[in-house]
Amino acid sequence: EVQLVESGGGLVQPGGSLRLSCTASVFTLSSYWMSWVRQAPGKGLEWVANIKEDGSEKYYVDSVKGRFTISRDNADKSLYLQMNSLRAEDTAVYYCVRENVQAFDIWGQGTMVTVSS
Amino acid sequence: EIVLTQSPGTLSLSPGERATLSCRASQTISSTYLVWYQQKPGQAPSLVIYGASNRATGVPDRFSGSGSGTDFTLTISRLEPEDFAVYYCQLFRGKTFGQGTKVEIK
Numbered sequence: 001e002v003q004l005v006e007s008g009g010g011l012v013q014p015g016g017s018l019r020l021s022c023t024a025s026v027f028t029l030s031s032y033w034m035s036w037v038r039q040a041p042g043k044g045l046e047w048v049a050n051i052k053e054d055g056s057e058k059y060y061v062d063s064v065k066g067r068f069t070i071s072r073d074n075a076d077k078s079l080y081l082q083m084n085s086l087r088a089e090d091t092a093v094y095y096c097v098r099e100n101v102q103a104f105d106i107w108g109q110g111t112m113v114t115v116s117s
Numbered sequence: 118e119i120v121l122t123q124s125p126g127t128l129s130l131s132p133g134e135r136a137t138l139s140c141r142a143s144q145t146i147s148s149t150y151l152v153w154y155q156q157k158p159g160q161a162p163s164l165v166i167y168g169a170s171n172r173a174t175g176v177p178d179r180f181s182g183s184g185s186g187t188d189f190t191l192t193i194s195r196l197e198p199e200d201f202a203v204y205y206c207q208l209f210r211g212k213t214f215g216q217g218t219k220v221e222i223k
Binding site for chain 2: 047107
């Protein structure tokens with residue numbers, strides 16, 4: 001079964017850092033753009049960042065620019081999100097998502113990030 | 118920035134009824150980039166419709182998408198118990214999501 005599995009979430013203090021990981025299985029990660037999408041508790045969906053197949057292009061939502069870095073290791077079938085200078089408003093479930101046919105067609109189960117003192 | 122507005126916020130219907138969900142864009146968009154997702158409680162979203170009217174793999178044919186320009190619609194012809202969920206539209210080009218419509222059991 002095609003799937004994405006995230007890890008690395010947890011509780012972190014404001015100003016702290018966290019690195020999320022996502023591992024792909026069955027499909028060839030290097031063939032797809034990949035994204036991170038987040039969902040604050042009880043709220044809607046917000047796209048956070050994406051990265052081209054070979055890692056040569058990266059884009060971010062304005063609210064995380066300069067603080068978050070998306071990266072990938074295709075040989076290791078992995079996607080990452082390095083999150084620095086975390087704020088309370090970054091508290092959310094973070095989903096690793098595959099882009100395909102102009103849509104997000106495969107979603108991971110999500111990993112919870114809580115920023116609180 | 119293009120804003121997507123979904124209506125209604127909540128739709129209360131009974132199993133077997135027809136559900137009509139609206140997604141309106143603040144300016145004309147290409148239907149190629151209009152997407153619908155379903156999210157059940159405690160689960161990740163899943164793709165329902167892409168390109169405004171194309172069902173994703175495994176999606177039952179009671180789900181249909183239509184529209185063009187600024188107005189798009191997701192229709193569920195006869196609601197099954199597993200269809201009660203929150204539905205989000207998305208403009209894929211800008212990665213913008215609507216705020217969601219909750220379809221609840223009446």
